[in-house]
Amino acid sequence: MVTLTHYIVLSAVLFGLGAIGFAVRRNAIILFMSIELMLNAVNLSLVAFSRYRAELNGQVMVLFIYAVAAAEVAVGLAILISLFRHVREVDVTRFNILKW
Secondary structure (H helix, E strand, C coil): CCCHHHHHHHHHHHHHHHHHHHHHCCEHHHHHHHHHHHHHHHHHHHHHHHHHHCCCHHHHHHHHHHHHHHHHHHHHHHHHHHHHHHHCCCEHHHCCCCCC
16 A cells, blocks of 8 residues: 555655756756656645645645646746757856856
8 A cells, every 4th residue: 555655755756866867967958857857746745645634735736836837848948949049059057148
């Protein structure tokens, strides 16, 4: 039987992997994927707590997080495509075009 602890441990592992990916990698696409992994880890814990407490508040929050994540991906990928057309790479350490 899968308990709440299993979900929380899985959520912590996913969040940790996302945090490590965000801290270590410099590729912008992988940074976006790491952010999505961390958001999904939070979603998993919210749904697990919501189901454990038999309330719908956590699941409603997950819908809001998905909406914010979709907007983040749309704006972020648009910026990345624009930068890629100018610089021809996705390494975030070389993006100094946004600095004044």
